[in-house]
Amino acid sequence: MDPITAAALAALAGGVGGEFGRQTWHGLTALVRRPFRRGGAPEPEGGESPGISSGELEIAALENDPADPLRAQALATALGVRAALDGEFRARLEEWWQRAQTTSGGDVHNTISGGTQNGPVFQGREFSGLTFNMTQASTTDERA
Numbered sequence: 001m002d003p004i005t006a007a008a009l010a011a012l013a014g015g016v017g018g019e020f021g022r023q024t025w026h027g028l029t030a031l032v033r034r035p036f037r038r039g040g041a042p043e044p045e046g047g048e049s050p051g052i053s054s055g056e057l058e059i060a061a062l063e064n065d066p067a068d069p070l071r072a073q074a075l076a077t078a079l080g081v082r083a084a085l086d087g088e089f090r091a092r093l094e095e096w097w098q099r100a101q102t103t104s105g106g107d108v109h110n111t112i113s114g115g116t117q118n119g120p121v122f123q124g125r126e127f128s129g130l131t132f133n134m135t136q137a138s139t140t141d142e143r144a
Helices: 006-013 018-032 056-064 069-085 087-101
Strands: none
Touching (some): 006 018, 006 069, 018 056, 018 087, 056 069, 069 087
């Protein structure tokens, strides 16, 4: 597995990549919150072995300050240690990292057909958080 860089973690925590980045970060946080297993056995109540982090604290710290390189490095280290101790986590982390390294790329092909469009038309990919406040235009003259 290629090492997960602190810079990549900081970028994802900081919101780089738009919707793709947000979903990628969410995938990592969900993975880290899974139970920590060593040798296939769940860890005791509390989720962490003494001195070994599951990565949850580091995720939270980096979310609070994504520009801090020390927090990003702490998360990268915690992920590496956990992957070394938990085979299932390692496999899932490797799968996540492979997906994270791909872009949300691909070509966008937009086609508008079928006559007059009454309203805004957006062409692109990965729009989120849009709100349309529109009024319908009157087609008849309402004079009395």
